[in-house]
Amino acid sequence: MILDPLMIMGIGPFPKMGIKGAALATIIAQFTVTVIFIYNSKTRELFKDLNIFQPLDKDYINTIFKLGLPTSLQTGLFALIAMVIAKIIAQWGPTPIAVQKVGTQIESISWMTAGGFSTAISAFVGQNYGAGKWDRIKEGYRRGLMIVGTIGIFATCLLIFGASPIFRLFIPYDKEALGIGIRYLRILGLCQFFMTIEIATQGAFNGLGRTIPPSLVGITFNTLRIPASLILSSTYLGLDGIWWSISASATLKGIVLPTWYILLLKKIPQLNNKRGANENDRIQERVFTDN
CATH class of the missing domain: 1.10.20 (Histone, subunit A)
Known part of the structure; x- marks a missing residue:
């Protein structure tokens, strides 16, 4: 910096x-x-x-690989998808490309902040998952959503109502770029709340050691941005159709992933209790047989 x-x-x-x-x-x-x-x-x-x-320990490497592969695939594919989207945007010339670059940096006020809290949620959930404290996991996740949700609402209000003065700070004189940038911020502003919720939930999944669900949701909806951008940009929306495809996919991720996590929270303690009961039965059976 x-x-x-x-x-x-x-x-x-x-x-x-x-x-x-x-x-x-x-x-x-x-x-x-x-x-x-x-x-x-x-x-x-x-x-x-x-x-x-x-020398590397194979067991550690296998565990790290198992946990890290889904997330790394999601990140790598996101970069590829972003390049395809950039190619689609380039049909309108270099100005929209520059506008998206600046707009993404402005928009990062929400997703980078949410990413920090996502790390905290991951650590908190992981600690209590190891201790089997499900009430603390649920309460910690709820509090985490309240924090990042507040950030998302603030970002939504900032981008929608402050789009013009904010973008003028970076590109004050180019009227074409300014118009595109204002529309970009306002359209992307609509998804900020859902985007922060999705990022926080990804951290909660990671804390449970389940990195596949957030990666699956992310890869699916990020990939759908490509056909959605092509379809919407061919309508009267034009360039704005690309912004709407990004905003809509982020909103859907922020709905699907938390729903998946809440359903998982209801199921895992029951599964663990059944496993624990089965293990106790096996121990008692061995004790009885030995006696």
Whole structure:
């Protein structure tokens, strides 16, 4: 964040490098963070015995692979889908591409904030799932939804009612870009509440060790953006049809995924109780046989 404007515009000791400056700033930042992590892994108590170069344990690798593969597929496919959507948008020229880039950064005020709370919800649910405290899981999820839902409502109001002044901060003089940007923010503003709910629920699923449901929902509805964009953009909606396809898919994800999670919460404790009862029966049977 600090190096970007300095290296792009050539402020202070840095020469003006434009887009190359942005790339270098990213590399320097990531390299610095990596060095700090390696240094802390050797000095902090938590990581003092950590050796990142030691042979890998197959059981750990299998578990990490099982949990991480669905999410990684979702992320990778999301990037591919975004490129296809960008190609569709490019039919209207370079201005809409630039507008979407700026609009996405503005919109990130909600989904990046919700992502932070999603991580907290994942940790909280995972801790209580291990302890079998289902009441705390349900209450923690409910409180988490209240927090991210409030963020989503705030973002909705901000993007819908403040679209014009917000976008003017970034592109003040181009009337075409300004008009497209205002419509983009207002259409995407409608889905902010549902999007934050979906992100929070994804964290709750991860806390239960079930990464497939959020990935399945995400991949399905993100993929549907492509045909929806093609169909809607061919109507009188034009370019706005693409924005509506993105907003609609995000809304559907925010409805389907929480519904799936709530149904799962009702089912898992019963399954665990049955397993526990069956295990107790087997233990008592062995004790009786031994005696």
